[in-house]
Structure formats: structure tokens, C-alpha cells
Amino acid sequence: MQGIVSGDNRFSRLVYVWRVRWKVRARNLAEFWRDLRGRPLALLGGVVVVLYILGAISAPYISPHSPTQGNLRYRLRPPAWQEGAEPGYYLGTDDQGRDLLTRIIFGARVSLLVGLLSVGISVAIGTALGALAGYYRGWLDQLLSRFADLLLAFPFLIFAIGMMTFLGPGFTNLIVALTFKGWVEFFRLVRGEMLAEKTKEYVEAAKVVGQRDWAIIASEVLPNIIQSVFVLGTLRMGFMIIMEASLSFLGLGIQPPTPAWGSMVSVGRDYMLTAWWVSTLPGIAILIMVLAINLFGEGLRDILDPRLRVE
Amino acid sequence: MAVKNRMLLVLMSLVLMAAPLASCGTPTPEVVERQVVVTQIVQETVIVEGTPVMVEVTKVVEVEKQVVVTPTSLPARDVIIVGLSAAPVTLDPADHRTRNSETVIRNMFDGLVTRDQVSGVHLELAESLEWLDEQTLEVKLRQGVLFHDGVAMTADDVVFTFERIINENMIEYPEVHSSPRKGLIAPLESIDKIDDYTVKMNFSAPWPPAIQMLVHQQIVPKHYLEEVGTKGFIEHPIGTGPFKFLSATGLEQIVLERFDDYWGGAPDLEPVGPPCVRQVVFRVIPEASTRVAALLAGEVDIIQALPAELADTLAKTPGVQVGTAAGTQPKWMEMNVNQPPFDDVRVRQAMNYAVDKDLIVEAIYGGRAAALAGPLSPYNNYINTSLVPYPYDTEKALALLAEAGWIDTNSDGILDKDGISLAFTMDTLEEFRSLAEAVANQLRALGVDVGVRFWEYSVVKPMLDANERMAYLDDWGDSAFDPVGHFEAKWHGRVTGQTYGRGNFSGYNNARVNELTKLGEITPDPVVRQLIYDEAQQIVYDEAPAIFLIIPDETEAARADIVNWGPAADSRINLHDVCVAAQ
Amino acid sequence: MTFQSNDPSASVLLELEDLTTVFPTRRGVVRAVDGLSFRLRQGEKLGIVGESGSGKSVTLLSILRLVPYPGQVSRGAVRFRGEDVLSKSAMEMRQIRGRDIAMVFQDPMTTLNPAFLVGEQIRESLRIHQIVPRSNGFLSRIYDPLRKAAEYRRVWGAMSDVGIPVPEQNARRYPHQFSGGMQQRALIAIALACEPQLLLADEPTTALDVTIQAQIIALLEKINREHGTAIVLVTHNLGLVAEFCHNTIVMYAGQMMEMGGTDAVIEDPKHPYTQGLLRCLPQVTAKRDKIYPVPGLVPDLADLPPGCPFSPRCEQVIADCSGDVPLKQLADGRMVRCVLY
């Protein structure tokens, strides 16, 4: 019986805490929106990211052609504004006679997924381990930190190449390879912040009140850290998309005929002299995407990190 | 916002500026054309008093036009820089298995025989070759040939060279190991010195392609190797070739210098004498686009492995010339004949009908390729001339598939049978990406759901060996222009632990083809051999264990003022005759 | 004790007239200093008191024209020795800074550059203003050991002036190796290195222990006495002002609320705000006396009420408070901004 009662108590307390939290959050959201509007570049970045996501989701409906099926007869046709263009192929065609515009739109799916998944999983693993290591210290921290040092000593690209040859090419393996080293940065970030936060009064207070460790970590400390994690995350997304391009350069990227920007840029490099668009246009798609993510991320950092505010 | 737009604009214009090409023009050298007779040594069996005797005949195989410069003044440049696609692994003729190693080595070393730019074999260091019987070859050596250190080449060097290859553990650096080139002359059992300029090679069995294969072995100096050892030798190799070693920077850049005391080279291959240029530089430029850019910028004079995409553009670019030669790397997509759907010969034939090889040749290779008519390269000496490539005929393909039960019943665009879609993954290597995607595309258009997957050879090889994969697109070198090395590897059934079927990734195993393959290997009589291989090719053609695709030409490019130059069929760059035209 | 030593015949060193410094923010223009006027005579010690955000520090920064971007002086004049500071060129301004007017900041921890030796930081102003002339010789522009030695002698002098022991050694230490009091002394040594006529001290004791506070104040006192350096002391500590300054200005929300001789202001505060401030001052002598806080919070400068900015917190508020409240001069030369007078 007692369990139920105390459970009830806890439940009502949790409800109360959550309601307060959500109120704070709603206010923060409104404030956040106001701040965002004050930063046109960040806003623009956000809008572009949203557009990309929408484009990726609706790819089958807005694409003029098939992303995989080409016609060799229309091979390497230039974009519409150049002489010799094939009507209906606005951005020209690639070496298999596939519509480049379609492939770029469909490529957004893969590239965004690569970015989101590799960063998302890295964040999840890095934050969880970082929080544990920073909070408990001891042998766990030692173990994880040394492992992180070890991974850091490998150059990322070499490591990814090794992983890809180890696992074999493919989308899942790509994500695994990128994540395997990607989490270290988040680990280091969260661990460092955790060490700093842990000494602060509110953590002490929570301990005195008798909160459990996991609750302190999850609901007291992490919300204070998550902002910098978020910012680093947005900044890493572009990096991951480019890593896919670099791996494609070596034939270890996304497998054909699936369109991915990195592979498209990489494959098209042989045609740079004769058909610049094959490589350049997907390259510009990456560029705008990464630019938008970074602008958005930078704006977020300005907004979320009070230390950097001008006023 | 404005800033961002401007940035993009700058970038775009940068890209657009870079897109069209410009190149400086070079005055065309004054040239004359003349005809060159290309001959080839062939063994023929002549019936003497009722007994077949093998003799060697020099046959005119081709009369070709060759461009030769009329020197009006001394060449302006006497250094030629060659852009290689990959680094040689060593300069020791006995210790490598890569084409580019051979490219560099053969400019420094001579073999007993050599090959012209097509496929003809000519005597080089050998003055004559004579089969004493089916398994014994007597080689008379040319006299007065000097190594780069001035010492004369004798039978001792030849014996040493071959013993170093066929005996175990002859190479002591960096650790003791055996020559990886043994496989290229496996039937050679021993070599005996008869006198200073005569050796006798003893084979374990009759080996018809022996002379073709001898092209790939170069003679090294016994006295020098014994003095400096392998380490000293690879640091400063010495041979009898037209160029002597000058320096190497980690094999990324190898500089050779004209050997003024060169004996002249194969008398059949004019011009004879010391090389034209003073120095040649081999520089490794792995990226194709960089190689082309370096050629356009005038940094290199000759580039190897020109991508087919760029050949047309470069051919039209002033200041640059493009050369092609018949290739030696035929490409197939092998189908697993032991698993459905490819266990049905009709499906395999349908696949052959479904691929428009001519379109691929035109679109992807710019016409610089040829369609395959069956299992052998059209340039092979034993090609079955009665075979023609499977025509592009989608109706026939569909009919054959329908006959085999594959019809699109649920009209999803994919053929199916018993509720199973006709689908498979085509494995291949990254280097065949364009071709693989084109083939997959065409099959998809027919209603076959084809995916492409790139592998590293080493990773996919065990799976192919186990016959686990459905389809594999790759090529198999044919640089000896003989079915041996090719037919038994590719179309003979797989025999564990033997060379038979080691490249057979389709699981194809036809008793008659196996029998014919083995017969062909030991039949010296070329006429009989032709009959044997004709039949074998016909069977493979009909049973179609692979889509017989294409064989691309060897395409190379050079600055316009490089003369006496042309790609060789086996992709070796022989710089002996190459000159720079006077300005 | 203090008012008489403020010699009215001494010449005016610094004069502020209707100084207004504004900061544009997203929620409108904030007047950090709003129409401030006062005069400072040579050798005078002036205290400026007020809560945080009342514009005290910005006043000092405005005098040196160091208001951080995007703030700027929008109106008024600052005259130093009769010359308009605001119209000076950047180069002339740099010559005044550090040499004629020096500033001591609030937090020595953040004001000393962590990357440089303390001695170097003190010597810097000497070098900038070329207090010690260059020696002869064509290399002296780049390498001048004699000058350096002479400068260091002055550095050590300044350091012992402010009570840093063993200056020769301590000059070769980094700020983080100093205690808080020593850091503040070093800061004052920096300010005094060039023997300025005017010292602007921005809460120089806030970050320090009480005992150290007293030492620092004694130090300032000594400087004022020995060098005749005029001092503007900004603080929120009325006790400090009472002890140290000839005259006092009370600021609230960027405006001057009250000004007068320190004794007069302390003993007979006119403005309700001043009264409130005095009431919160804990009396050490009166045991168990109650502390009366000024009710309410420091105002939001971007959102001030009409009229008197103190009116929302004022206990004596009347209807007129929301109208225009001008500064009034009282009989004894005191100024007060309140409708009650």
C-alpha cells in the first residue's frame, strides 16, 4: 500500500515539476522564436534546412524523372541554360543519362539521413557515456576516457576507411563507421561540462533532497548541457555529409544507383573537364545544405549560449 | 542574406569559369607517313616425311601506317615526362605482378623477345628460338649486348634470370622469398647453358604460348646482382634496355637516362638504335582528371589510362593528341549458373540480348571499344571468327524470358515467376562503375530489378570462389593474346587447388569445354588449336554463362609534339622510339 | 572633516554637462546616463553612489570615451582642463588616457591581463606615453635596455607606492599568482604609473575583503594627499563615500538624484532614495537595529515609468511624480531631483 501512496506522491510531484518545466519551456520557445527572428541569417538557414527536409520527404512527387533509371542516349547533357540541353532535364544529366535534378532531390534523402543518423547516434552515445563518466568518475571514466583518447589518435578519415573496408560498403555500415568515432567529441564535451556542472549548487541541492543519481543526471544536469551538444551537433552534420563524399571518393560510400550527394560529386569528378555539372551541382547542393545547417547552428549558439550575447 | 547570395554568385562564376577548357596551341610538327610491316613469329607445324615438325615462321600480320618525324632541327626538348596511373611496386623484373612495374622495367630491361604495339612477338635479346622438341626450346643469344655498366650479356645472365624466377626463395630482400612471376612461366622446369650465347629451356609439358609468355620476363645481370644483392639492385637497377636508371623518388617519380651504348633493340621494330630522347621521367598521377589537367598544362608529355569520357574532348583539343590501341581487358558480367534464375540458359541468353553493347560502346566509350563475340577478346590469336556479338533485341530477350516463365503478371514493371520478382545484385569493382550502371540500367528497362554493389576484389573474391554471388562484372587480362591463361581460368570448371577455373565466377562447368581447354593447352599445332578453341568458344557462346560485354581500347594521350608514339595493346609504354618534334 | 578641504578656489579639472549616454537595444534606446552634470576641482574626491545599473560605471567610461559598442554619448559635453574631450581626435584621446586620466576597475581578477607579467602591465602605460625618453642610438627604437631599466625603476616605485612588497620580485609574477588585494594594488599601480591628474575608481573595493578594503581606501587617500590627484570614486557603499569623499552624487537609473557635500548628504539626505539607501546601511554601533531595505527592484532601464524613475519604489510618492521632475538647487548648493522640494 505504501508503495502506491509514495508512488502517488512522486507522481503528483512529477506532474507538478513537468508542468512548471513546460511552462518555462513554452516561454523559452516564444523567446527563442523572437531571438531567431532577430537573426535573419540563422532564420534563413533554418528555412533552407526545412525546405531541404520537405524536398527530401516529397521527393517522389516533385521529381520530374526517375532517380535511378537513365537513358544512355541522353548522357551528359548540360543544364537547361547551356547549349545542347535536353528539354525537361533542367540541371542536365549524368553519365548514365539520369536527370540530375531528380537525383539531387532524391540525394537529399540519403545525405540528410547520413547527417542526421550519424550525428544523432553519436550524440546519444556520446552524451550518455559522457554524462556517466563525468558524474561517476572512477574506473568507468578512466576506461572511457582512455578509449576516447585512443580513438582520437586515429585520423577520422583513415579510421572511416578502415571501418568501411572492415564492414563492407552500404548505408548502415556507413552510419556505423561514422558513428564509431563520431561519439568521442560529444563524449568529451558532455564529460567536461558534467565535471563543471557537478560542482554547482543545484546538483548539491538535488542530492540533499535525495534525488537519485540518474534523475539528477537526466533531469537536472543534462538540460543545462544539452544546448552545447545541440550546437556541436548541427556543426557536425555538414562534416558527416562531407565524410560520405570523401569515402565515395575511394568507392566506399553509398552504393549505386542510390543517389547521394557525396557519391555524385565524387563520381562526377572524372567529368569535370567535359561536363562540369555532374559533380558541381550536387556539390552546390551540399554546400547550401551545410551552409544552412551551420548558419542555423551558429545562430542557435548565439541564442542559446548566454555568454555570447551582446547585451 | 545579401552576403550569402553574393557568396554563391562568386562560387557559381568560379565554377562556370572553370568549366570550359582552354589550352595553348602547339605548332604541329612536320611529319611524313610511311608504312611499317609488322611481322610476327609463329610456330607452324610442317609435315616432313609424314612427321609433324614444328618450325618458326615470320609472318606478315599487318601493314600499318606509322608517323615518323623528319627532323628539321634538333629537338627542343629532350626530356619526356610520362604520367602513370599507379606506381610500380619495384624495379626488380623478378619481383612484381603489376602492369605499371612492367611498363617502367621494360624501358630499362630487354627480354629474350618483345612485343610490338599490336600483338606480334619479335626477337629481342634472342637471336633465334628453336624448338628442339615439343618441350625443349633452344635460345641463341645476341652477341655484343651490353648491360648499363658496360659488361656484356651472356648465357650466364639468362640462366641466372630464369633460375631466379623458377627456383624457390631466390630473392633475399627484404626477407627471403620466391619470385611472384613464376606462375607466368610455370611449365619451365630448368634452363641449361649450352655455351656463352646459347641456352636450352626445358618445359615439363608442351606449352604453345611459351614464346608469347617470354615477353614478360626480362634479363638481369648476374654479376651485378651477385655483387650488390637484391637491395642494391632495386636501389639502382641495371639492365640491357634503351634507358638506364638515373634516380627514383620512392617510385613516385622514376628518372631514366638514354643508354648511349644500347645495342639497338629488336631489329624488326624500327627505328633501331639508341633512344631519341635524353631522359624519360615516369611520374605517378593516380587521379585521372589530374593526369589530364597535367597534360593540358604541359607538365607531362604522355599520359596513361585516359578515361574514355575525356578521349573525345582531348582529341579535339589543340596541342594534344589521343592514341588508341586494341585493348587486352575484355569485360563480362558472369551469371551464377547454379542458381535460379540464371540456371536457365534461356535467361542467360536473354540477358545477352537485352544489353545494347553498341550503345554502350558509343555512349560510354565514345566508340573506343568493341563488342565481344563470345568468351575471347576479338584480338586473341585464336578468336572464333564465325561468332558475332549477341544482337540487341529486347523482344527476343522478353520472349526467351517468357519461355522460361518470367512474365510481368502484376504489371509492376518487374518480371516475375511464381510470385518471385526477377531481381539480382550485380557485384563489381568501383573501376567498372560506369559500365556496370549502364548494364544494370538496360536490364532494369527490360523489367529486371538490378542493384549494383561495389566491392573490393579481396572481399568479394572468397564469395565468388564459393559461388555465392549472383552476378559479377569484371574483366580478365589477355595480354598474351593466347587462350592459355584465359580459357582455363575463366571457362573451365573450377578445380580446387589448381589453376583451372580460378577466375570462373559463374560456376560454369561443361565437360566438353573442360576437355577442349586441356587439349588446347598442349596442342602445338596452331591449326588444330584453332579448331579446338573454335568449338570451345561456340559452346560457351551458346551457353552464355556471362553477358559478353565489350573490350575497351587502350587510350592514351600525349602532347602534340610527341612523335613516334602510340599506345600498346598491353598498355606498356615503350619509349625507345619516342621523340619530341622540333619546334 | 571633509568639506572644508575641498578648496573652492582650486581650478575646475573636469566638468560634465548634460552628459547622456545611450545604448540601443532591441527593446528601444536605453539611457544609461541621462543628463548628468557636475564639476570636479583639482584634488577633489568625488563619490558617485547608486545601485547596480544606475549608470555610475558608464559615466566613468563616457569620460574616457570607452563606452562599449553599441553604446555612445548622444548629448552633452565632457570638459577636461577646459578642453572638450568628446571632440578630441582618437590620437589626442589616447594621450589623455592613462597619462592624465587613469582608471581603476572593479574586479582585479578580470582586469589584469592573465597572459602578461604584472610588471610588464604596469610598465605598459609608461611605454605608451613615453614617460621615460628613448636613449640615443639607432637601435633604441627596437632595443633599449637603458630605457627599460629606467622604466622598471619607476614600475618598482609605483609598486612600493601602492604597498606591494619586494616589487623587484613581484613584478616578475603573473596576476594569478597574486592575492585579490595585491591584484587591486597592482591595478592602482598601473593607474598611478604615469602620475595622472585624475583617477577614476570604479568600485575598487567591491571584490575585496573588508580589511583589504580599508587598506585600499587608505592608499587612495594617500595618493590624493601626496600627489594631489583628483579622484572620482564610484561605489554602492555609502559608508565608503562618507569616509572618503568631499562631495557625493547619488544616481538612480542614469539620473543624478542628489548632489552635495558628503557630510550634508549623509546627515541630511533630501531625496527619498538617498534616505532609503542610508536606511539600509547597517549601523555597527546600534545593536540589533533593523535593516530597512529599499523596497522593489532595480528598474529596467528600457522600461522606465514616466517622470521620476524612482517613483514606483518611493514611499512618499505623489501624483506629481509622474510629471517632469527637474533638478533643483537648494540653498546650501546642494542639488536634488524630487518634487518634494
Next chain:
Amino acid sequence: MRAVKILERVLITIPIMFGVAVVVFFFMRLTPGDPVDIMMGQAGAVSTGEIEQLRREFDLDKPLYMQLWLFLTKAVQGDLGYSYTQKRPVNELIFDRLPATIELAGGALFFSLVIAIPIGIISAVRQKSLVDQFSMAGAFLGTSMPSFWLGIILILLFAVRLGWLPVQGRITYGINLEYVTGFYVLDSLLGRNWPALVSSVKHLVLPSVSLGASVAAIVARVLRSSMVEILRQDYVTLARAKGNREFLVVMKHALRNALIPTVTVVGLQVGSLLGGNMIVESVFSWPGLGRLVVKAIFERDFPLVQGAVMIYAFTFVIANLIVDVLYTYLNPKITL
């Protein structure tokens, strides 16, 4: 004192190197693909006997733990074995190539700092100005371009079209240079060989730009944000109040402190400069270690990969050690 601490730090690298060695060893062995298979390629005849013999020669027939033991004991003695494919000792191969890689990484670092530091400073000083927004957008571009793509565009523009800079290689053929250190720029300086210096620097420009662009972008951004923060510090105001020229305020008082986080980031980027090399090395046919390693990975040249990765890790660790030492000079509060 400092020397002892540095030595301590060096000793700490030993377990890391050991870990790297073990990880890379198992990584390579467990990766599918057989070095012997790859070596023999497709051409010519190979018998099972030959393959067995090769495996014996490479110790591949021994159990894994024996191989690891052999590798580690030899590595401790400085012997990294010999390359299956190149037939040369791994040490020799690496030290042939390492100077080129380090020179390129150094060039890229130099380029990125030369670009990034002024940009970071100016953007921070002129915050929100057009210059700031423009260069920060440029910095974003720098991080969002694959290096090979940038490289090819640079080649087409500056080498092929304009002809200002060479396409590939480290030095123009025909220029004599005495190779002492293997760093061409250094060698030509040592030999007072001006044509060689001009040529080697010219060859270094485009690859450095391609490789350094992303580092430049990161450094510019980190420097800018730390500068922005530092410029708000009291000691910067004090520097102004002393009568310093604004230039000195920024370059002396602010920059020195803002460099502290920047140096950390640069230290971490050294890894990506060394390890990101192989792609730029391919594009510009720069005879460095990166290309060799990638090739070795593909060819399952175990000893070469093991050796090279250990060298990378070692260089990375050393670079970070240098950063830490540099740190103590920039920030007197920190003592190793």
C-alpha cells in the same frame, strides 16, 4: 621542471600507442580479404602451393596471437616489418613518404592560419559588419566543400586555365635539389637554391589550400568567437584606458588570450590535416603517406597499415603535446 613534465607527457603516450597498435592489428586481421589473393591479382597462373608459400613468408599461417606478439615485439625494437606489396621495410617506406605528408600538412596549416587569423580578428573587431558576415559565410563554405572537389576546381582554374600554378607533384622536373631533410622547401632554403624554393612553394600552394580550407574555416570561427568574448573583458578595456592604440589592444592584449582556445582546436585539427591528406595527395599526386596507406588498406598490406597508422597516431599525440607546451606559454595559469 618543465622538461620533467614534458617527459611525463611523452611517457603517457606509450599506452596510447600500444592501444593503437593492438586496435589496428585486430582491425586489419579481422577485415575480410586476403593479402595474398590481392597480391596475385587476376593475371597469370597461381597455384595453391604458391599461395601457401606466400602465407608462410608473411607469417600469415601462424595463429593470431603469435602474429600480434611478433608484431609488437618487433615494433618495440623499431622494426615495423616489411610491406607485402612494396617489398620494402615499412620503416623505409614511411620515412620516404612522411616528409611530403608533413610538408603538405604544414603548408596547409600555414595557409589556414595566414588566412584564418586575420579573418577571425577582423570579424571579431568588426562584429556584424559586412566584412564579418562575408568572411564567416566564407568560413562556412570552407567547411562545406569536399577537399577533392575544391582541389579539382583549383587545378582547372589556376593551373589549366590561368597557368599560374602547377597541377601536380612537389617540384618541377629538371630543378636540381639536394635532398637533405625531405622537406623540399626546407631543403631549398638550406641549399640557398632559389629556383627550387620558388618551384616547391608554387607546388605547395594549391594542395595546401585544398587541404587547409576547412581548417582555416574552423580556426577563423573559433578565433572569432573567442575574440568576441575576450574583447568584452575588463582587461581589454583597461588596455584601452591605458592609452593603447586600438591595434595593440587587439593584437597584444586580446589576441594572445584568444589564441588559447584556438591553439587547442588547431592541435586537434592536426590530426585531420595528416589523416585528411590522402585525398588531396591523390588529387595533386603528392607522394605522401596518405595515399600509400589507403592503397595499403585496400591491398591488406597489414604491416604497412599498422606502421603508418602508428606513425599517424604518434604524430597526432606529439602535435598535441606541442600544443600543450605552447599552451603554457600562452596561458601562464597552466603548468602542463
